[in-house]
Amino acid sequence: MPGAPRADRRDFYEVLGVPRTATQDEIQRAYRQLARRHHPDVNKDPGAEDRFKEISEAYDVLSDPQTRRRYDAFGPDFRQVPEDVDPEAFQRSRAGAGPGQARGAGAGAGPFGTGLGDDLGGINIEDLLGGIFAGRGFGPIPGADTEAELELTVEEAFQGGQRSVTLDGPDGRRTLDVRIPAGVTNGQRIRLSGQGGRGSEGARNGDLYFVVRIAPHPRYRVDGRDLYVDLPLTPWEAALGTTVAVETPRGEMKVKVPAGTSTGKRLRLRHHGLPHPRGSAGHLYAEVRIMVPAKLTDEERRIFEQLAAVSTFDPRRR
Numbered sequence: 001m002p003g004a005p006r007a008d009r010r011d012f013y014e015v016l017g018v019p020r021t022a023t024q025d026e027i028q029r030a031y032r033q034l035a036r037r038h039h040p041d042v043n044k045d046p047g048a049e050d051r052f053k054e055i056s057e058a059y060d061v062l063s064d065p066q067t068r069r070r071y072d073a074f075g076p077d078f079r080q081v082p083e084d085v086d087p088e089a090f091q092r093s094r095a096g097a098g099p100g101q102a103r104g105a106g107a108g109a110g111p112f113g114t115g116l117g118d119d120l121g122g123i124n125i126e127d128l129l130g131g132i133f134a135g136r137g138f139g140p141i142p143g144a145d146t147e148a149e150l151e152l153t154v155e156e157a158f159q160g161g162q163r164s165v166t167l168d169g170p171d172g173r174r175t176l177d178v179r180i181p182a183g184v185t186n187g188q189r190i191r192l193s194g195q196g197g198r199g200s201e202g203a204r205n206g207d208l209y210f211v212v213r214i215a216p217h218p219r220y221r222v223d224g225r226d227l228y229v230d231l232p233l234t235p236w237e238a239a240l241g242t243t244v245a246v247e248t249p250r251g252e253m254k255v256k257v258p259a260g261t262s263t264g265k266r267l268r269l270r271h272h273g274l275p276h277p278r279g280s281a282g283h284l285y286a287e288v289r290i291m292v293p294a295k296l297t298d299e300e301r302r303i304f305e306q307l308a309a310v311s312t313f314d315p316r317r318r
Contacts, residue, residue, distance in 0.1 A: 012058035012071065020072070024063065028279075031059040035224045039186070041216075042223075053211065056187020064278065079145060079191075079207060140203035146196040147189075150178065150210035154217045154227070157184050158249040158274055165210070171198070178210060183275035185225060188212045219247065225274040225282025231267065232291045233257065246286050248272050255286055263290045 013020050016030040035056070036042065040049045062068050070078045073087035148167055156163070160182030166175045178190060189209040196206025214222050221228040231246060241259030245252050248269065255267050266285040273282025293300060 010054070011076070012061055015054055015058040016062065022062075024065070027059065027062050031055065031063070032224055035059075035186075039223060041221065053187045056185060057189060057211075060188045080142070140199060140201035142203045143197035143199040143206035145206040145209065147209045147211055149213055150180075150190065151213050151215050152180065152184065153215055154220045154222060155249055156180060157212070157214050157222075158182065160184070176208075181277060183225065183277055183281070184212045185274060186212060186214050186222065220249075222274075225276060227273045227282065227284045228266075229284065229286055230289050231255070231257075231286040232289050233261070235290055235292060238262065238288065238290050246284075248284050257288070261288055263288055 013022070016022075016027060016034065018026055018030050022030070035052065038048050038052045038055060040052060043052075060067075061071050067078075069087045070081070074081045074085075148165075150163070150165065152163075157180075160180045163178045163180055164175055165178050166173060176192060176195060178192065180190065184190070189211055192208040192210070194205045195208035199205050219229055227249070229246065229248075231244065233242075233244070237244070237257060238261045239259065241261070242257050243254055244257060246255045246269070250272060253269055253272065255269065257267065265288045267288070269284040269286065271281040272284035275281045296304065
């Protein structure tokens with residue numbers, strides 16, 4: 001169900017463990033390491049899911065250069081700042097503010113923790129904050145941002161598309177059309193502008209954020225943008241090598257199995273994982289599982305017994 005965003009949200013750079021000067025590659029590497037460690041399918045700690053959502057939200061913001069600029073300029077409340085406020089102009093105004101225009105944090109910092117005064121070089125702070133001071137007698141109160149969970153299949157996350165979602169809220173039941181970008185990941189947020197809490201006295205409504213959760217799949221396992229799928233092989237296919245078909249979200253693909261392949265080996269299909277709208281797609285890994293017949297025919301038993309008699313291979317000897 002929708003709820004107000006947390007007031008104690010940590011700094012996104014701190015969440016990913018990177019400095020504010022980190023490059024996009026450094027941010028991506030940090031996210032992948034943390035996501036593998038805290039993914040609920042791997043980490044059974046009770047707080048892993050919340051930690052994973054926090055990591056994914058931080059990456060969603062910092063991996064997008066435009067959103068990152070807004071976060072750097074406006075702080076954790078950047079989503080409440082109107083889209084038409086230019087982050088660079090805001091920063092210049094803050095840097096150029098005189099003693100009468102800016103105050104230190106000890107003297108009463110603004111709501112973004114930046115120590116801002118009432119006027120920012122021609123930018124009116126009340127307009128900038130969209131009425132955030134309304135509760136102190138400064139006018140109408142804007143609506144609060146809200147969140148709801150959106151469960152998707154792997155196929156929906158891969159392909160994107162449209163989904164109609166019905167929500168129950170204070171104003172009753174409503175159905176919304178949600179555009180799902182191709183390549184969304186666990187914890188990513190999809191914003192519906194103006195669909196959050198209602199503003200009072202004509203103030204703007206808040207935004208609604210759908211937090212993506214990719215449902216467990218009978219075939220695929222998801223880790224960030226990478227997909228994993230089991231690849232069953234017979235002992236002779238693994239020993240001699242072969243080429244087999246693997247089902248992917250793009251359709252059936254052929255994968256070459258080298259001779260001497262053992263259980264657990266991962267065969268990579270490059271860029272056949274979840275797509276990335278601003279970079280390279282993830283990979284699909286086919287994990288080998290060597291299977292044996294549950295019941296041997298007489299001929300199969302004879303051949304296996306012959307192999308056991310002549311083979312010097314001992315998998316327990318290192």
